Amino acid sequence: MSEAAQGPIPAPPLDGATGWLNVAAPLSLEALRGKVVLLDFWTYGCVNCLHVQRDLKTLAARFATELVVVGIHSPKFPNERNHENLTRVVVRYEIEHPVANDADHAIWRRYGVQAWPTRVIIDPAGHIVGTAMGEGNLAGFVDAIRAVVRVFDERGEINRAPLALEPERMRHPDRPLLYPGKVLADEAGRRLFIADSSHHRIVVADISSDPVVSGFSRIITTIGSGIQGDTDAIFSQARFHRPQGLALDGDTLYVADTENNRIRAVDLQAGAVYTLDLPNLNSPWDLALKTGILLVAMAGPHQVWVVDLLHDRAYPYAGTGEEARRDGDVRSAAFAQPSGLALHHDTLYVADAESNCIRAVALPPVNTVTTLSGGDLFEFGDRDGAGDRARLQHPLGVAVHDGRVFIADTYNHKIKVLDPASGQVATLAGTGVAGHADGAAERAQFNEPGGLSAAGGRLFVADTNNHAIRSIDLATGHVDTVVIEGLAPPAAWSYLRGR
DSSP states (O other), X not given: OEEOOSSOEEOOOOTTOSXXXXXXXXXXXXXXXXXXXXXXXXXXXXXXXXHHHHHHHHHHHHTTTTEEEEEEEOOSSGGGGOHHHHHHHHHHTTOOSOEEEOTTOHHHHHTTOOSXXXXXXEOTTSEEEEEEESSOOHHHHHHHHHXXXXXXXXXXXXXXXOXXXXXXXXXXXXXXXXXXOEEEEETTTTEEEEEEGGGTEEEEEEOOSGXXXXXXXXXXXXXXXXXXXXXXXXXXXXXXXXXXXXXXXTTEEEEEEGGGTEEEEEETTTTEEEEOOOOSOOOEEEEEEETTEEEEEETTTTEEEEEETTTTEEEEEEOOSOBSOBOEETTTOBBSOEEEEEEETTEEEEEEGGGTEEEEEETTXXXXXXXXXXXXXXXXXXXXXXXXXXXXXXXXXXXXXXXXXXXEEGGGTEEEEEETTTTEEEEEEOOSSOOOBOBSTTTOBOSSEEEEEEETTEEEEEEGGGTEEEEEETTTOOEEEEEEETOOOOHHHHHHHTO
């Protein structure tokens, strides 16, 4: 953590936000005099910013009466400027401290911020006492805040009155699915596996009946109690923490248990969950299965990892760990928050979210990374075309079917299709405007779709912000919402939500 220059530096005001969340009215530093204030400059598509949320919860609990955490959401992408989208993220990640929507970067510029995430400590007199860029250093923040509290406590200038909060989560109803992140269609078993991410569980649905063509299925089972945690147990007692990617190997379902930084294995015959003994995982976001190994989109360190299932070993395979778009040998190539995987023969397709492009990894013995289509870290948009002429916006999912690569172009609210030979990208479905509308592909609407899986001539979509699974007929382009008969929110989660 860097220290401020000598002499007190008045903290700039918090004016200029286009909206506030979790509070009834905008906050000012004057109204927070007597509190230690921690400003967190973040953007919600950044995995490193999401990692920081854990530390913020720890600090808020540790200094419950002395500290006020204020999130300053200064967006990277146009889609992240939208107040409704930000509200959904605040609910989805159970963020309960005040959040300012700094959509026009007014506060960002006033504080001279240069990178996400950045945190600024302000003392009870309204002066900046320290800043830090990047994630981590929780112990340093504890020490710094404790020192500030000690000084101002000796002066009798600490205000320990609680700040009135109005959590957004209390204004949003529960649903049968809550922000599903990924989906896996099992064509042979006619099953649909759904990462019901914000319910911390896996939903298994039956898609064997004919009415599936109009978006109908039945619940088979749910895996996980619905309570956030990290517990191996039978289905009804196991706990996950925002699971995402899924891969099926016979009667074993592998789960990227993203916020637990673990790979979990579900024994579908025994009805039990266990954890693979793998150290050093960091936000595993998606999985692909090749005989004997799991390929992992490791979003946190910007790499693709390999899990040797026979020997329970995990290690980096592609990417240096630098956040960048760089092609070449797997040892020198770089990714930027890889978040979606699809395997076809010896080619692994990667949705490289923060570099806004689709990459292809030629597996051994070739071992190279190539960008097929899209932009770069700050080159994004919504444009069909070939290679570097195409523009995507934070794509989170890919699937392969009949030689075509399908893309969940998440922040453009579209599903696109890529010809891997030519690099040509075209819109398959979606208007580009967030919404929830079924029907013809050109009129259908999605809301931040995050996961894809193809089976039986249909493409299944985890339509995250619509809390739904959608189905696209690949012959006609017609879009339906999959209705899962018998599915309800987890009772345990609903009870805890009302605490």
